[in-house]
Amino acid sequence: MIRDSLAAALRAALIEAGIEPPAEIHLERPARRVHGDWSSNVAMATAKNNGRNPRDLAGELVATLNASPPPHVARVEIAGPGFVNFHLHGTWLYDVLGEIIDAGEDNYARLDIGHGQRVNVEFVSANPTGPLHAGGGRWAAFGDALCRILDRTGHVVHREYYLNDRGVQMTLFAASLAARQAGLDVPEGGYVGEYIKEWAAEMPPGADPAAWGYERAKTDLRESLAAVGVEFDTWFSEQSLAEGGAIDETLADLRAKKMAYDQDGAVWLRTTDFGDDKDRVLVKSDGEPTYLLPDIAYHRNKFARGFDLLIDIWGADHHGYVARLQAGVLALGHQPEELEIILGQLVVLVKDGQEVRLSKRAGELVLLEDLVDAVGADVARLTFLLQSLDTRQTIDLDLITTQSNENPVFYVQYANARIHSIARKAAAAGITRAPLAEVDLSQLVHDREFELLRKLSELPEVVAMACHDRAPHKVTTWVRELAERFHGFYHDCYVIGDVPPELTQARLWLVESAQIGLGIGLDLLGVSAPEAM
RNA sequence: GCCCUCGUAGCUCAGCGGAUAGAGCACCGGCCUCCGGAGCCGGUGGCGCAGGUUCGAGUCCUGCCGAGGGCGCCA
Structure with missing residues (x-):
């Protein structure tokens, strides 16, 4: 991955400048193309603690990097208050295309963040x-x-x-x-x-x-x-x-852990031990359990079934209930990070x-x-x-x-339909895709082509962020942006027609990579990818 | 009273502490002898208010204003 190699180069340059590199070298994609393909703030982030001037340090890093540029790097520049901006050759995007094709829809942007963690999502x-x-x-x-x-x-x-x-x-x-x-x-x-x-x-x-x-x-x-x-x-x-007796068992469990006690004819849970405002009733004085006890029993059951992480998705109207359920789960001896309650x-x-x-x-x-x-x-x-x-x-x-x-879904699905339309057109014209290794990707030099590939290159990060933030809408946003890039490409860059055969070949693979990306994004959202509309 | 979430363009919403804040809809104006115009290109227009932290704040912190929700021996 290009990101890793740029980070490694920055790390080396920092060491050469006599500065201990931070654990994370921050690299981002500048909003403006004039600022290059990748940008880092390490100079600004580390200068102060090392008694250095950010711009001077950035200048030093830039000089080191330009002396022996990392792969794909055309030039490195200093900008603004001390950004180190990397301008890359289009070749890095050809590598992205290759990665996508190699991995395919099954494996591109498939990450191992969870390491097989068993998650129950309710x-x-x-x-x-x-x-x-x-x-x-x-x-x-x-x-x-x-x-x-x-x-x-x-x-x-x-x-x-x-x-x-x-x-x-x-x-x-x-x-x-x-x-x-x-x-x-x-x-x-x-x-x-x-x-x-x-x-x-x-x-x-x-x-x-x-x-x-x-x-x-x-x-x-x-x-x-x-x-x-x-x-x-x-x-x-x-x-x-x-x-099944789980409610009684749970109550006995809580009593055994001294987390439940009797008062005023009711049974109470010591939720205040875990930050709640007041203790909560588990069993009412009429002998009936409140909503809380079975709910704790239910979560106890989920853990007993071997899940490492429980995620509950609730409406915000249940907000007041979060603390006591969490307390109940902690009272049973579980760790805070084992139960995640998402409020919407x-x-x-x-x-x-x-x-x-x-x-x-x-x-x-x-x-x-x-x-x-x-x-x-x-x-x-x-x-x-x-x-x-x-x-x-x-x-x-x-x-x-x-x-x-006018729903965005049509805009996105239309992009997919156009992809398949190109495939149909190619088939009708008797054009078949040559093996990727035999295709000259350097034919791809149009801005629309690069923008499409850049967007595709973001997918693994987007998926990671959507997972980390529990935010599927980030995938939605990305899919819409990808469709936008594709429509732009489609409009300006003909694949079949009055273009040289080598360019057609390269573009066919680009279209294939777009289809893979779109397919992954839509699948993550559970939205279909029709071949025609 | 206390707690949570939100306040970004006329409307609906994006925006990992970075550089000149983006889409869609609406409105105005362009683009088809060629892969599907459900498309492309351009224009109008915006971070609730006041402090603070930071080299840098729409983003973090505090207060205020406004909206929604929550604070039971209800579920």
Whole structure:
């Protein structure tokens, strides 16, 4: 990798200047091309501690580097307050092309960050008391994309959905179904949504509303998620946890570790030992466990199944619950880094210019299923993956449905369609690709070609960053930028047609590398790469 | 009152502590005798406010203003 060789050269130059190199030599791609292909701030970063002037030091480094330039380096320059800028020959990008082709879609930008770490990612986990609303699609799309990124970066990933199939909400759900079936109003605090009527009508006479309703809801959830391409490895039932005695075992465990105590007829967890504001109740004075205890038991179960890292993806409305669950897991003797809770801001749905309240009980529902029916899985997924989980996402249902053609997904997929169009054109013209080793890549000298390759060269870093920051939208951004570069190339650089055969050959391989990059990016997002649109 | 997230162009959003802050939509103006115009090129227009740290701050810290969410023996 060019980055490593530049860093090594800088390290050597620093030593020659009598300065101990920092552990990390920072290299970045300047925003402006006039600043070269790669740039380093080491002179500015190390000058002060060594009693040197940044520009003087940079000048010294530049002189050393220019005296015997590293591979591909045309010249090194000092710029601004002390940047060391590397201007490279296009040959470094030909190497990138070669790397991409050698690695292929399976292996380019496949990293080993995780070293086989076993990760359980739990997401969506909406209660099995009704269909999934459209906002839930954000968790589905994000969770699945994160899993794909984790998988590509050397983690062993397990997708899990937690079903809260016991407790008061299930009782109310069952009672609501039973009431509707009997033609009565739902009980106080029950579920009044239209779907309850529909489901009640489906329910066979004599069926147990709780058991039947649970299965009905689970099926609905599974199908809605499958429609956006999300499938779980495990659907974990809270009820099964209780029946297996895990809740009692967990409580006994916490008591044995002196982390639980009795007071006022209730059982408390010492969450304050782990930074919580106050201790929390595990078992209420009426003998019923709170939500917390089964949840701790559930996480205990996940660890028992051999996972090294648990990732929970929650809506920001559960923020207040983070500290106590973390405390519960620590109380069991686990380390803080074994449980990672990712909070995401909630989705705001807008219809007819009005915010749609999302509540299963209140009734007004916009279903994920309806959204997918209206715009398709690709548009839905990419829409959810356009922005950071830290921002409150507003989805205007009228906009997304009527103007779905303007969704960035089409821009990206169109690039892929053009790639395949070129392939079809080549096939029709009887042009076949010569082996890469026999092709003269130095034919590629157009800015559009270089810009495309530069963008492709970033993918491994983008994947690493998306993994590190748990930020799939960084892949989305990259894919859009890659498509932009490709469209520019496509517009200005004909592959088939009035160009010399050697250039056609080189460009065919460039197109191939673009297809590989695009394919990887779209796959990480779970968006399809159609050959024609 | 305390805690979390956010505040960037008219709108929706990107932006690993780096150099002259970018896209899409909207608006204005260009580009098809040639691989798909769902495209390309150009223009208008912006970091909530005030301090601080730093060689350098949209990015880090503090305060203020504004938006959303959270602070139960609810789930």
